[in-house]
Amino acid sequence: MLSKSLAKYVQSLQQKKFRQEHGAFLVEGAKSVIELLESDYQTDLLLTTEPFHKENARLLDKQPARVEIVSTADLERVGTLATNDTCLAVARTKENRILVADPAEYALILDDIRDPGNLGTILRIADWYGIRKLICSPTTADVYNPKVISASKGSFTRVQWYYCDLAEFLKNQSGVPVYGAFLGGADVHTLSFAPGGYVVMGNESNGIGAAVEQWVTRKITIPRYGGAESLNVGIATAVICDNLRRSLA
């Protein structure tokens, strides 16, 4: 049974200001919640339909969260998914911890990626390609936005992120290669990537801003064979990560 006050609290977490105030965020749907419960995130609350709870009791009782049996209508009312007949969790956010790439690994730098769907897709891609750190400009969408969490398909549990002023951050990374996605840069099909460093991806419409561009040590480009003017930033991130892994193999 879902009380009015609890429903209101859960619903409020759709908004960044309440996520920050309460240090909590929403995770919706079976796959994402199961990955959450298997991760090191702390789960405060689990709302689940009775059939789903019965089928997954062993999984759902993994963490000492408060569990409430609710209806599908409740889940859809307090959450953001158009359809959800399984579950929804409220978990604790983590603090904004400084992340730096090791010399032998890669981290992605996201300069003003505004669209939550793109950011969630980028988390999933980073996770696929074994890149575990994202450095995000303050103008990049909030990773704890339910749309980001949902689009990441559970990858938010395996990727870490750090929001900061990117130019300030890069100023202190001297000697580390900083690749940036631009038109007219080095062809990623023939480039030999360094063993570690940063790859910067820019805003959906405007690309990488001037303040960050000055710290890019190597401009890189995905070669084009046809008529499209550009690729979506999620697509471009995937193709660059794939070429990076090929180059390091």
Add this chain to the structure above:
Amino acid sequence: MLSKSLAKYVQSLQQKKFRQEHGAFLVEGAKSVIELLESDYQTDLLLTTEPFHKENARLLDKQPARVEIVSTADLERVGTLATNDTCLAVARTKENRILVADPAEYALILDDIRDPGNLGTILRIADWYGIRKLICSPTTADVYNPKVISASKGSFTRVQWYYCDLAEFLKNQSGVPVYGAFLGGADVHTLSFAPGGYVVMGNESNGIGAAVEQWVTRKITIPRYGGAESLNVGIATAVICDNLRRSLA
């Protein structure tokens, strides 16, 4: 001025049944409409705001379409975009023409790609990588769906498509390589692709169906380096096309 009957007609084209009945489809927003007018599609009707028409008269008067000056509110009411202060066109659909890959080129085969956003993204990717033919199962989203057209960012003007029963189609393509995206196939980083053939991409949840799988001559896989279980079908299409072009270079 937008009459009631014209508004109703334009609005009706959001639905497949009316697009088929009228042989017409919607193209929304400046970039897409300008690409439409520069293509070999026939434009029947152009709705444009006065400021946009003034600034782009030379472009917008390219084809002998009926032009109506309308308000932003009109565009948003009859179209599908949340915001549109520029223009919307109604164009003639093309007939479902049989397409076959030449021995020296690639065509994509889409088996049950349901999501219009994914299909639009795939059009844009195909166009970027110079792949100009899509063969689609009847269950794949309708390319003339406004969401597909919009997500393709104008690439619908440079890519052709053909809807048919895929198993029937592939039965007649003997001797032509048919690559299919599966888990556990040949690594696309090391595979040498033939100079031409087909690449099959499968449904968002279920992958390539059994009826089509039997015609796949080579299963291929994008290598994974981290924890994500899968990649979105648009992302996977881009990475495969990129590897294909690298291999053929």
